[in-house]
Amino acid sequence: DQQVKQNSPSLSVQEGRISILNCDYTNSMFDYFLWYKKYPAEGPTFLISISSIKDKNEDGRFTVFLNKSAKHLSLHIVPSQPGDSAVYFCAASIWIQGAQKLVFGQGTRLTINP
Amino acid sequence: DVKVTQSSRYLVKRTGEKVFLECVQDMDHENMFWYRQDPGLGLRLIYFSYDVKMKEKGDIPEGYSVSREKKERFSLILESASTNQTSMYLCASSPGGPFGYTFGSGTRLTVV
Known part of the structure; x- marks a missing residue:
């Protein structure tokens, strides 16, 4: 039961252009959303x-947008640079069992082409 | 520079062996976590601890146990290693709340 989903395993973008990474979630109790590289x-x-x-x-x-009604967030990187090539994980925070826990998505591998 | 240190970068173990993965943090953080990273599955929480000698199961605790005898050290134990436990293991610590997570560099464990 994947509560945080990144449906694109990989993304390739030209240097200088915009990179958009997407993330969907199912649990409306998440209180913060984070992106990790x-x-x-x-x-x-x-x-x-x-x-x-x-x-x-x-x-x-870097800009992150949150659409709560759609349970969707996105990370925009403008302009994209070669050093941005990495795996990006979306994470959502929830208070449970006495601690704040992070739930991670599957990750998206971003490649910036020169 | 604050750090989370995992004792081994690479490990190869045999099926049935008892395996210890060690993690030490120098930030006086209350919370410590063990995740495993697998392709297509992302990071999944195995166990976490919010205080010394306290432990809580994460999402995939089966086949694992943990120990936290001191605040700075959090150990992951594979009681009897199996091939499906071949993975990248990541330790993290945090002061509490959703921010300030610091991850170690990971231990790539191969069980043969």
């Missing part, structure tokens, strides 16, 4: 987040 042989690192009461959060080249 992972390079090979490294652990995931935090990129950007959004509260469930917001619809947009921006940090430099």
